[in-house]
Amino acid sequence: MLHWLRILTAVLLLLPFSPTVQADTMNSRLGQLRVTKMAGGFDVPWAFAFLPDGAVLVTERDGALFHVRDGKKNRIGGTPAVVAEGQGGLLDVMVPRDFATSQEIFLTFAKRQGRGAGTALAAGRLSADNRSLTDLRILFEAAPGATGGRHFGSRVVEARDGTLFISLGERGDRPSAQNLRLHQGSVVRINRKGAVPGSNPFVRRTDAQPEIWSYGHRNPQGMALDLQGSLWVAEHGAKGGDEVNRVRKGANYGWPVISYGRHYSGAKIGEGTLKQGMEQPAWYWDPSIAPSGMMIYSGRMWPEWRGDIFVGSLKFDYISRLSGSPLKEVEQIRSSETGRIRDVQEAPDGSIWFASESEGAVFRISN
Template sequence: MLHRLLILSAALLLLPFSTSVQADRMNSSLGQLRVTRMAGSFDVPWAFAFLPDGSFLVTEREGALFHVRDGKKNRISGTPAVAAEGQGGLLDVMVPRDFVTSREIFLTFAKRQGRGAGTALAAGRLSADNSALTDLHVLFEAVPGATGGRHFGSRVVEAGDGSLFVSLGERGDRPSAQNLRLHQGSVVRINRDGSVPASNPFARRKDAQPEIWSYGHRNPQGMALDLQGNLWVAEHGAKGGDEVNLVRKGANYGWPVISYGRHYSGAKIGEGTAREGMEQPEWYWDPSIAPSGMMIYSGRMWPEWRGDIFVGSLKFDYISRLSGAPLKEAEQLRGRATGRIRDVQEAPDGSIWFASESEGAVFRISR
């Protein structure tokens, strides 16, 4: 009897915590929002993506990929071997528009390259029971490889024409972001079979990597298409100067020649904040928020937020909502569940989901 009372007492002590995590509230400019825990017990959840049947996929940086349905997660076999060091590992996951017929998914990851590693993109087919990846093959990998565990990027986005954009960090080698002979510090564009689109800006140049779409990026860990099909990235600056950029074909975004931040030592970066031929950010944060995960909202559940940009903060534990022209930070969505935000996505019903690295969980924001 005493044993049963002790168990009951322990359960009652845990109940308030469990309830607050499963269904919480978050303040916003549109009133209180409901925050629901959809799945948990992840070790550094890096990205997630929705499947057409309402279930979803979650990557863990150490290399695991999970299928989640009704809060229950099952590990998927057949994932690539990853260089899980520093910021490297299994990174983004993307489900293309034709998944129902193709069963194909795309993964970005840090791939071992000799003594170093580089960001790579792989494709594989998800089995009918969602338990395994088959026919896994690498479509692209950044060359040459680099040592160290910093600045892999990396997101993958399907463009309207079916081509794929992949964001790549400069791996901590600052000058490489200005070197078109290297992939580091760029956004690349490839066809779905891994070939290079003839319309890429440097496809015919012998002194450039043909996959490069834009360059001069530091470490873009957020990337999304807006409602008009334009590509945007959110990228880490150094000390200050985290940027949101509208990505244009062949454009140079300036790192490390121009920046609104400073080196961690406090020293000036490059030439200042502007140079002819280099793009200005649409928005920058100072102090830095460490942006990771980016979504541009359709307005399905909250029409007032249509077209707004949502970016997760790893440093200050909130989701930044950016709006207007010129772009500015309109509000910060923060609650007990937010923590280090690694990914932000819009669900098919218009609810906003996020992956919290510190909570090890995926949450849904709704009315």
């Protein structure tokens, strides 16, 4: 009898660390899907990224970075000092394609700048024991800094040519998104060392920041490459007018001159919804869903979803699936776990993972 009690005790001790015992289901147009809690106990998980060995890196907005494997998480030291105020803090994490040789990871965060703060990008090397970052360096920071805790963006994406795209909000200063002398309200492009590529659209202009790739953005908190390598963003509007945009070199996306939303007061924004020389969104939501993390799916596990765009909603607690030409929202994927989704990513095996702020956890969706 004592022998069996010991076995039962050992099994029970193992259960909290086994993600398979926390599986649930959700409905979709492809039928019932399996939802598995992979790790929990996070305080505002903002982003995550996969390492080649199957582990996951997860950021918390208050400044913590975690290494997660088999449901167990360990905090990583050596992360940058962040301004964890309002929407600022430690934001995105990206693992580049050459991680196996470089051991580098990239982090976006709100960096102290005088009395204000700005979105910055740091790079560091993950130690062999996954416990710390070394050789931490700042590759980019928005200029100038701004006060207030709103609209930092911010995602970082590695382009096919190895350059880096970083999305920046306009920090609540609406006109700055149309001012090329400022980084706010733009997507910027730099190389792995932080230098400006000579092919950037405004690199030879004296009245523009050379890192800018596109501008007229409000607060892009989602960014991803499609299957052809083109860049897309999902960005917050005001009251209505959240947008999905295909990002083109040198293009102006209109904020705050044109918008499909209104100010929170109900007042009209800018000049309407159209203006020559300003881009139209590929899709917009009205009412706003507060879009966050964004992923464009390969079709590896679900071929029917190949090329579809998945965007997390902070406001309505679902994953929006967009498809077609013209692009439109075709499905809202939700369950009890999809509360205030901060990030959505495709895993190497084709499963879809998401980070829920409400649950303080990272989940996996699979067949």
